[in-house]
Amino acid sequence: MATEKTTIFSTETAARFDRLVTLYPVKRSALVPMLLYAQDDLGYITPGAVAEIAQRLDLRENDVESVLSYYSMLRTKPAGKYNLQVCTNISCMLRDGYGIYEHCKKRLGIGHKEVTADGLFSLEEVECIGACSWAPAMQVNYDFYDELTPEKVDVIIEDYKAGRGKETV
């Protein structure tokens, strides 16, 4: 299948979508990953993204929105370029996860799901991210940071500010 001529996505994402829909016995199976990749590409799920994904999968926009609203990683508003997701669930809590979360709040001057004025950072308190034995842990976008201390967090933030942070997409 050829890449859609009128796609709103980057060439890379559009090509990925062309391939994704061919992998499954039923096209719709590509929906959840497509939404996540669309978000990676555009920063959040825009109405245009919903429309194009619906069209690619022969779904109604309604169906796409209903699925979209279910998954906690998907958002319909922009986050910061670097989204800090700090776990405060039990294993992290026991190792000062809340201290780390509070430190991030102070350091960035923002609260839960807020974005810094320059758009560079956003912050989220999240549930367990599967790094419990290396607590306290957080993710910056998709990258994991563990055994955190406030000092380590400062270095991580500085690195991203200076464009030196890890970036898995």
Place this chain on the structure above:
Amino acid sequence: MPRLVSHPDEVKIISRRFGQGATDIDKYIELDGYKAVRMAIEKGPEWIINEMKASGLRGRGGAGFPTGLKWSFVPKQSDRAKYVLVNGDESEPATCKDHVIFLHDPHAVIEGTMIAALAIGAKMGFIYLRGEYRYLLKIMEKAVADAYAKGFLGKNIFGSGIDLEIVTQTGAGAYEVGEESALMESLEGKRGVPRIKPPFPAVVGLYGGPTVINNAETIASVPHILLMGGEPYAKVGSERNGGTRLFGISGHVERPGVYELPMGYNLKKAIYEVAGGVKDGKALKAVVPGGSSTPVLLPDEIDVGLDFDQMGKAGTMLGSGGIVVIDESVCMVEFALRTIKFYQHESCGWCIPCREGTDWLKKSITRLHAGGAEAKDIDNIRYLAENMLGRTFCPLGDAAAMPTIAFVKKFRKEFEDHLNGKGCPYHPSIDREPALV
């Protein structure tokens, strides 16, 4: 990056290749990789299932259902295509074992999937990872691509005439999607609302076809079992609990980490010897033994073997193998609150006892923790939780209720210490209204 740990009491079967560069397919092959699948092709489905039954392997996702038996329930003849589905959604708080498998031994997951497919006659397998595990998804994707490039996947694998496809899949944040039928909904591009059981997936699963769904650790154990033989594998573990398991030890221990221990290994030893004991020499207050949904144990209850049956006898569950160690400084009401907040946040809202029950439990415990409750509220919390048990559509309701009941029962004194405007005696200044929405 997750730190690898090691202890002399470990029996390294599934973790044998960790830290040895086995993400590289040639290295994996050098370390006996893709041998088991060739044996499986040669000896056929019946042999595979018999070895799996002999191994005594029980589901590492948490429920402990015998894997060989589950596979044998898949009908031999089916009009609909059959599938294998690997559950790598790993979202139970305190669980991070599948994480290290994907990181260090992705080909074991692929090879296990292939063997499961051969056993039931499936031509397609899916490996589903939670959305947060993007870097692990990339490792899995590369491993799958490398396996295709070698001709291990695709048409006519190993010249057997058998075709086999494997597709990797990602979620996008939802604990409930770890429940097998909700996971199938998600994989079909829908909201992660569970399906009614029975029928079990082994009969009607993905796209309506018979489906074997197993946890990632269960699947990654499979090649090792065929290589060492079902019976020898079973012998490593305890009665009716074959083999080893990855235990993720976290919280207040000196050496947290993921350790591979034989099934039946003593929990107290796991904490005091393997993980180095309680951190900073403090006293132990409590242990949550198998992920946040499992009922808490008191210090005098931990002299027990880590297998499904012994933990059941001890009034709790082996669950997902995530052992959380809690020292004397922790307020158990706050711990109970953090636990219920999670389940309230993750309830899919489909059925009322879970949707409303988790919400009320969160509200009541929040109020109690802040000092705004009376003695009868403690009973109400327990009564509410007890009334959720068994009355929900899927086990998430139980997962919320069971630990709550145990916290109230075993730490009643601490709940009482918060009453009548006193608030938290441990952390008087803490104000932690949940931000999570």
